Amino acid sequence: MAQTISVNGAPHSVPDDPRVTLLDFLRQDVGLTGTKKGCDHGQCGACTVIVNGVRINSCLTLAAMHDGDEVTTIEGLGTPDEPSALQKAFVEHDGYQCGYCTPGQICSATAMLTEIANGWPSDASETLEGAVEISGEEIRERMSGNLCRCGAYANIVAAIRDVAEQSA
């Protein structure tokens, strides 16, 4: 039985080789290289994509495990002609330098804002129950799985806050 993965709304066949990670599937088989390989070990977050609404490290999961799943990559969030609010805010706040961690930061932040909206607590939250207030510390804690070696963190947090506050 043919297995398919939906990537940004388009169906793709699951690769024959079971060793192929979701990350390599996206980059090599689908040709969407916006998702980056920084470490291949779930240590840097550059490969973050959104699967069924939840952010994951695509290097830590095999493509074969995602039959029927809906994957959203950076290319699915916006385009140069129609960027998402976060994509625009990253440009405005200079929330990047080399740009290599950027797609992962933006995918992660997109899903992270939903987690806050849904009231998921974090280590930085005052309580485990009820609504989560958006703060710099909440954003930093929740984004700590996305490394940026250029050191653009201060600007990334500013970009995310900007969008979070506009939509709040």
Added chain:
Amino acid sequence: MTVHFKQDKPDESNRLDDMRQGVIGKALPRVEGLAKVTGTATYAAEYSIDNCAEGVLVTSTITRGEVTSIDRDAALAMPGVIAVIDDPRLTTRAAQGTADEAPQQKPKTVCYWGQPIALVVAETFEQARDATKHLAIEYRVEEGAPLDPNTVEPEEQEDETVHQGDLAHAMSEATHSVDVTYTTRGHASAAMEPHAAIAQWDGDKLTVYASLQMLNYNISELADALDMEEGDIRLVSRFVGGGFGSKLGISEEAVAASIAAKELGRPVRVVMSRQQVFQCIMRRSETTQRLRLCTDANGTLTGFGHEALVSNLPGEEFAEPVLQSSHFLYGGENRELMLKVARIHRMTAGSVRAPGEAVGMPALEAAMDVLAEEVGIDPVELRLKNIPEKNPEEGLPFSSHKLAECLRQGAEAFGWDRGPRKPRQTREGEWWVGTGMASAARVHNVSEAKARVTLKPDGTALVETDMTDIGTGTYTILSQIAGEMLGLSPDRVLVDLGDTRHPRGPGSGGSWGAASIGSAVYVACQAIREELASRLDVEEAELDLSDGKAGSGESIVDLLDGKDLAREGYYEPGDIADDYTASGFGAFFAQVRVNRFTGEARVDRMLGAFGFGRVLNHKTARSQCLGGITWSIGVALTEALEFDPRDGHLVNPDLAEYHVPVHRDVPDLDVIMVEERDPAASPIQAKGIGELGMCGGAAAIANAIYNASGARVFDFPMTPDRVLAAMPD
């Protein structure tokens, strides 16, 4: 037509300030920004090349010796495996920055654990990676390779040695003195994009898509490695996912891909694993540094001593230039400076962001804090008191010097308390809270550079050079410089970088990129202005260009009359380099909290004030400073390469065990840019920015740890165990 400009004297004309477009220095967003945020910027491994085979490097599991045999059969029998390559031209180290020749080759000779020795090529990455595990490799081990820098007789780097006056005597006579020794651990660049290359041959012509900082040198290094002519090679690096020194020289995967692609007659891609990047590229050397400082009763330095021990592999010329800014930052007529390098068989040591000052300045500035306490003087005041009027060793004047302004403006903005300082004055729950400061200094470098600027018949401009943008903002600032000079909105200027088909730039490294290539673009634009002025029959100085028109109303399009107007600018640093000491200066202020039970230190807030000549774009310049401060936090608290004492292998070669700062480690940061025009730094009055932000910042944090908790730690990074051990009862 090439226009050559060699700067032999200061340029006080500040021509960019006379222009009318009004875009130089403006905080414009990056021109490539939308490509980066939408994932459409193409990095080295991402070019879509038909029929591309995949290569994976094989690395040694011994420290020193010879590869005596590689049994290929098992690997070659595996599905998809095409070749096992151990060609003697394979390189075993990355080239040092500006080497201009091939690094060490002959992969059968092993000099460090983890050295590349072969390449496996297969149809897919998964097949190649798997096959590397099935190679039976035999070695002849050469036992007894020295691994500890403290157990070998080091070599003195005589160029660095200064004996001036009598420091030992000055120390014994001085009212106040400190004699302290610091250690720093090795650092990794850890750029987010692993080193990667795709090589493709067309007959005898080679194209390599790679992630490199300095194409002008890299093309010579690759040509030398392959015994080819540079003219038969094209290198392309349009987007580079961070460099920080690790991509200065041609690295092993690019040479291996080129050799494999030729042998197999098809394109080959080689991407290093994160672990290989850590082990096979560059480490910043660990250092041991002795600081001897002495003053008179008022705190004026009478003696200055800084001696450092670093390490590298035998045969490598690079020695971490720890003393670089110590030669001129502070006065003191009695001086002893000496740098020694120990030859050991750990992986290659080379440039990691701000080689030298990244570790030399934290040690010096931590020692200055000890001295300030000894003298009983405010640490800001101690620095202000000891700024020399000219280089205290060579007697040269400074091209410009903004340390005092940075110290004053930084202290003011931070809210620095100049009252008497005592540790352990503020406690919040289980946290001690305190402040610290440090000076920043980083030598200013420039290099020769070429760029072609073409005014197109439609009134747009094209800038072409093989210069790279490694995240520093080169694309954007060059559009601003050309736009300012030619009276064009920057969005009318197309900047085409990272391709050796273009004129040779300086490459990105040593913070010299912007000032050097910016000057080449400036020189080309100046020549275009002269041509336009002659067409209008006015003096160039009177040419008043903005928004595509001259002041008199003629449009640039009309003046071009349907034809391109192109000039190649060739900027060369001239005799001026010998006439001045040129450096960026700055000051860091930090507030830190230290947990009284665990010794954990957290940075609450941090500020940097920097003077580095003309600011070309306030947004990207500020980002460079933020990046540097962020690295300061890593140097101070977490970053340390750890080597196995038995075989010298790097035991923490990944991002889980080598701790770069993460989001939650970095608080809101403040940056003050103390604008100036440095007439001797470059024709555009700009100096380097990219590294200054980490040259001393770790000491501001270390000094704040002491002020907060009373723990005087002499080893970087200041991990909880070290802070706890140094904490008073």
